[in-house]
Amino acid sequence: MIRPLAFLQNHPHCLERVYRFTLAVFRRARPLLARVGYDRAARVLVPVERLTKGAIFGCQMCGQCTLHATGMTCPMTCPKNLRNGPCGGVRANGHCEVIPEMPCVWVQAYERSRHMPLYGHEILLIQPPLDRRLADTSAWINAITGRAEDTGIVWNADD
Ligand code: SF4
Secondary structure, three states, X not given: OOOOOHHHHHOHHHHHHHHHHXXXXXXXXXXXXXXXXXXXXXXXXXXXXXXXXXXXXXXXXXXXXXXHHOOOOOHHHXXXXXXXXXXXXXXXXXXXXXXXXXXXXXXXXXXXXOOOXXXXXXXXXXXXOOOHHHOOOOHHHHHHHOOOOOOOOOOOOXX
């Protein structure tokens, strides 16, 4: 996937501020979105998310966005789609086991998280299992409605 704005990922401090601001805007807009109808709003938001987050993060529209907790680095760009990483195969040079010429997504996520005073600590949280039913839905709508967290999937971070 071509990511013309991928360089912005090297400014995670700015990105986490944009994330916080955008989340606040969406939370305020929730009554309006509810009135418009989430499905109707998603028809506009999904293409916008696909375009903007695709250009920066290589977003694959999982619908359960965890960027702020993963160093503003999309875990779905890991060839193994690991939501919690890294795996045990990181090479000595910090590159990927599957694609040797590619830096490990999770090494990048950790390094970027160190430059994120607002959300950087969340890199230590265990991410819940991905709910594939949310694929190609609006992550923003899922975040403000709680759909991203309330997936109905039973799991235990201590297991
Ligand atoms: S975590 Fe999901 S929604 Fe967020 S950028 Fe990656 S694929 Fe897109």
